[in-house]
Amino acid sequence: LAVAPLALKHRENKNLRQRIIVFAGSPLGEGEDRDEKAMVKLAKKLKKNNIAVDIIAFGDGIEEGEGERVLKAFVDNINSGDNSHLLIVTPGPHLFSDMLISSPILSADRSASIPEELGGTGAAPAAGGPSAANDFEF
Numbered sequence: 001l002a003v004a005p006l007a008l009k010h011r012e013n014k015n016l017r018q019r020i021i022v023f024a025g026s027p028l029g030e031g032e033d034r035d036e037k038a039m040v041k042l043a044k045k046l047k048k049n050n051i052a053v054d055i056i057a058f059g060d061g062i063e064e065g066e067g068e069r070v071l072k073a074f075v076d077n078i079n080s081g082d083n084s085h086l087l088i089v090t091p092g093p094h095l096f097s098d099m100l101i102s103s104p105i106l107s108a109d110r111s112a113s114i115p116e117e118l119g120g121t122g123a124a125p126a127a128g129g130p131s132a133a134n135d136f137e138f
Helices: 004-009 036-048 066-078 096-101 104-113
Strands: 019-024 052-058 085-089
Touching (some): 096 104
Parallel strands (some): 052 085
16 A cells, blocks of 8 residues: 555556545555554555545455554544545455445445436546447448
């Protein structure tokens, strides 16, 4: 997480928003990633640079104890205008993809691609312009 802002700083298309998505598939290890104070400090640094972070935690041991508290504190400190989220997927009969699609992490992207007249924000341009549905390429 500490190195990811360097990649965002040197990206080609600077018009897109800066966003990091973290997939945590095991409990937090030892060191800085378990230290709540260090994670809050990193969160404030990322927030200052206008970087959104979404954390998706899944697997056995993630949803219990200190790890969840550290991740929650991190997301609470980096959140600016509801741009960062924490999704904890507990083991069970549900599909990981269904949980991710129904989460707020992807809901903003989905609503941007839906036209305003159908209830979306309509912020994303159509792939081929205004009449993309009628234009075909062969």
